[in-house]
Amino acid sequence: MRVLISVDMEGIAGVTGRSEVSRGTDEYQRFRKLMTEETNAAIRGAFNAGADSVVVNDSHGSMRNILYDLLDDRAELISGANKPLCMVQGVEDADVAAFIGYHAMAGSFHGVMDHTISSASIYHWKINGNRVAEADINAALCGFYQVPVALVAGDDALMQHLAKTLPETRLLSVKFGIDQYSARSLxxxxxxxxxxxxxxxxxxxxxxxxxxHIEGPVTCQIDFSHSTFAETACLLPLVRRVDARTVEVAGKDIIEAWRLAYATVRLASTTDM
Ligand SMILES: [Zn+2]
Known part of the structure; x- marks a missing residue:
């Protein structure tokens, strides 16, 4: 049995500020160690449950955060950001997935550093009209490959959302948000x-x-924080403008919709402001 663990950083216990998850700060070096330790705990759990292999996908920012030399030596590591399946790269070869260090979707009450894919440019991400968290998007991508998401760990606001959208998945709150930038961690x-x-x-x-399982066709709607991002996104003829800030793409299934949406967001991020 092959396990994929996708690890983000904003949902790691103790993390409450941007400097802790951003390269070039002293705090970052400390918190990437904590991120690695949470990952190791999940790896131990997977092997205790009889896993034959564990692949860890570093899923935050540059996607080069986990300390490889401190990672449980039984696991393999995917790092680097240019990956078509982004936070769930590797799921094509997995039997089961888990998400660690995950955070609430953009616009969540008591969500710690809540955002969806891009804190700089996105207000909301919708799949077929429903606002989603990164965990929902990634669970849908896993589902395309028939891979269930067994566990999600992160902040409590995310778990309250996922209790409705992923009711069968085991959910673990490691911290409770007070504000976007303050929390009580266990x-x-x-x-x-x-x-x-x-x-x-x-x-x-x-x-x-x-x-x-999301029945196709699938639409992804992205509400950007500024209309200029939508303007750039519409350079792609497949992107439809919904309103000044919002664009929509449609695919025959979730993978096609994801690829179009991800390309749209990456293109928008090149906007000169
Ligand atoms: Zn992140």
Whole structure:
């Protein structure tokens, strides 16, 4: 049984500020170690549940955050940002997935550093009209490959959302947001012990979770923070302008819709402001 673990950073316990997740700061060096430790706890849980292999996909920012030399030596690591499946690269070769360090979607009450794909340019991301978190998008991509998401760990605002959208998935809150940039985190030992245990239980019970299936055709609607991003996005003829800030793409299935939407967002990010 092959396990993919996608690891973001804003949902790691103790993280509450931008400097902690951004390259070039002293805090960042400390928090990438904490990110690696949470990842190791999840890896231990996966192997305790009988995993044959574990692949970790670094899923934050530059996607070069996890300390390879401190990572559990039984796991393999995907790092670097240019990956077509982005945060779930590697899922094509997995039997089950887990998301660690995940955060609430953009515009969530008490969401810690809440955003969806890009904090700089996106207000909302909708799939077939429903506002989604990164965990929803990634679970849908996993579902395309018939891979269930057994566990999601991160901040509590995300878990309250996912309790509705991924009701079969095991959810673990490691911190409770007060504001976008403040939170109460569980103790370090509690977080690591819980992650290891919840991961083991989640992987053991993976057969009880149905992969997410979204019937095609699938639309992705992106509400940008500025109309200029939408203007740039519409250079692609496949992108439809919904209003000044909002664009929409449609694919025959979630993979096609994702590729169009991801290309749109990456193109928009090149806008000269
Ligand atoms: Zn991130």
């Amino acid at each position: 103790s370090r030992s509690t977080v690591l012990t819980s992650l290891e245990k919840e991961m083991r239980l989640a992987i053991e019970n993976r057969h009880m979770i149905a992969p997410v």
